[in-house]
Amino acid sequence: MRYSEITIRFCGIAGDGVVSSGKIFAGACAKIGLHVMVNDIYSAEIRGLGKSSSTIRFSTSKLNSMGDGIDLLVGMAAKESIVDLHDIKQEGSVMYDTSTPGSVVEEDSLVAHITPEIHGYGIPIKQLANEASGTNQGKNLVAIGAICYFYSLPPDMFIEQIKAIFARKGERIVETNITAFRLGYDYFKEHYPLNNQFEISKGLKPKTLISGNEAIAQGAIDCGLKFFAGYPITPATKIMEIAAKELPKLEGWTLQMEDEIAAISAVLGAWFAGKRAMTATAGPGLSLMSEMINMSVMAEIPAIIVNVQRGGPSTGLPTKVEQGDLNIALYGGSGDSPRVVMAPCDSEECYNGIQLAFDIAEKYQTPVIFLSDLFLGQRIETVAIEPNIDRERCTRKRPTPEQLKNYLRYQITDDGVSPLIVPGESGAIYSITGLEHSVTGNPNYESDVHSMMTAKRFRKFESMVADLPQADIIGDEKAVIGLAGWGSTIGSILEGMEIARKRGVTSKLIKSIMIHPQREDLFQEFFASCKKIIVPEMNYQGQYADLLKSRYGIRPIEVHIPSVNPVSPLKIAQKIMEANDELSQ
């Protein structure tokens, strides 16, 4: 078999080195210059407890999703790997450990469950690891060596990767690991004929691996983030960890506050005093922040709130993905409370999108809720990010000297944006409040004032449209089946569209990082050109579909996937095929 794209899953329990296998493998593939995407799944919040798996998909072309199914399952722990056999594609393979005598015949062994369509490959993983290290250490490298041979990948790159990773731990560890890798490689070479060939083209350049969380942190830092206040919560903590490590090097700060309310309050305080600030959280934390986000709306103080969505309401499913927080992001404020909501679809958009978020927040004096999700946040992927540094762009509207003489913090303007000074500057002072207020910032409950100020706050959103990126339309422009999606589901949609195209049905997708406000003209035009509209998303209610329905008056086919796993591209393809069938009836 010749491959240009492969998915491998390491599956095991604590001590099997499952997650590091995935990373070593992914690292080597990125070094080779392949496109890689890695998704780790833990059964518990704490790593090292229970079962875990690391799935690596690598390809010669850009990857949009984790795809459907796996080509090779590496069963590091026999019993825990049994259920994963179902995910093996047709003609796929499983690698199992033959070290323990009898293990292959026992009833609950992996082998006993291998069906005839699956190719099984035995290898004494534990034994070879012991040969190399004298302990079970290095099991993962034995497996990696075997896989390297199995798909005829270049072993040099793997050895280089092993050296790079383990250098810090000393020469001996490096040597043992290389030996383990070689033993696995040689064992397969001796025992199995070379049937597979992964096609690697010439001239590939090493790629950068980054997760969505990392891309958000880095993007924010590169555009002037100097103050991060947060409170730990899965799956957003990584962002705070990076900020904590990187900001002090740039004379900025990361503070772990006493709770999320304190975190968002400090973020508002910092923006008020003139500095780009951010917090990152997940559902429970976002719920706590609601009131202060509304203060940001009312007092027109910018704020960046990254929300890495996890599953369910309440504490929900901390380690599973879902796109269930769109409604709270859009509507989670009392009163008429306009806020910007953005949703990146991959790591590149995390990086560039968060920079756009800062610019919008600063220029329009508004909170921006940046909705990532657990899958996007934690998965690692190769990216082509052009570092966008030197972006200390002050997009603030400043008062003219004339305006400063009689400074009005909430001066009414055509675009709704009032000139803003930093408190502490000489020349003017001002007060802000979460109470309704007049142009001066003094509390005022008069009906006229409230109407005028509400209109001002909403007018900013109309002005903002001029600064918004175009919505992307991807696929066959002439197609009459249109899809709309958001966040990390976009990847699965793109892949589903490709599957359907290969089966003879073309479609197109409209996507935008902007959920609110949106380039409504472009969406209108797109929907008008579709006979069938499909809106897939990872939640039960169809939160994005609801927004589109009320905004554009469409009646889409809604695909609600209350999910704990990323959306299957095949499922999307199936929906496209069904829509096509209905059209041709």
Added chain:
Amino acid sequence: MTEKNHFHSSGERAWCPGCGDFGILSSVENALMNLGKRPHEVLIVSGIGQAAKLPHYINTNGFDGLHGRALPAAFGAKAANHRLQVLVTSGDGDIYGEGGNHFIHAIRRNIDITLIVHNNQIYGLTKGQASPTSDLGMVTKTQPNGVSTIPFNSLAIAITLDAVFVARSFSREMEFTTQLIEEGVRTPGFSLIEILQPCVSFNTVNTYKWYSERVYKLDSPYDPADKLQAYKKSGEWGEKIPIGVLYKKPRRTFLDNQFKPKDLPLFQRKTVMKEIISLTNELFE
């Protein structure tokens, strides 16, 4: 005070005639004036309540935030621009009730903020419910059988957590209050000045008379550096109520741990970033 106080702002104040808040406002104005501050250099942050209206009645920058959330917002502002003189003025319900968690952690963090709590032992703005500092037995519409929860001893807690400056005053004692605020502002780190403040509309127990009969000024040989003694003093309530500096002990402030006072404020520092950090190898840390 004969010279015009540039912190004084004209305009209406939505406080009941005779409210203790008027005295506190004057004391704040006078203290800032005596300290030689200029209006644009000062930021007053508050929460929500009668007391929390103060930023609107004084000529400085103001951040009148949310109920209970003054302290973390003040922290963010001070961190972003440490050259601002940041004061927080709010009620007992706001700081100790809704914002109790922030109160505790603000003391621990020890950033240079002066917290002035207007303690009227009642929720004034919402028209007279018990507050965390209401005395046992106080009857209100929401505590018809009398308060049965023991009062929150904020000073004892602040002392326990080593707040650098812990003082109590009485709003009628304006000169004294002014001096305490000045001393609190001058003390680096987080200072707490709780001011007993009669609520003429909703607290019929703890009146001007009630407080006047009880308060006495701490004098030598009382030594505010003695933590145990301070702690003991903080428990004195009822027949006699001590006012003055209960506890004072310097300690490294948040900013001492971060940068030198001459450094540029955070908000003026530029972004310098070399290149995208390749995280590939960091994954294994």
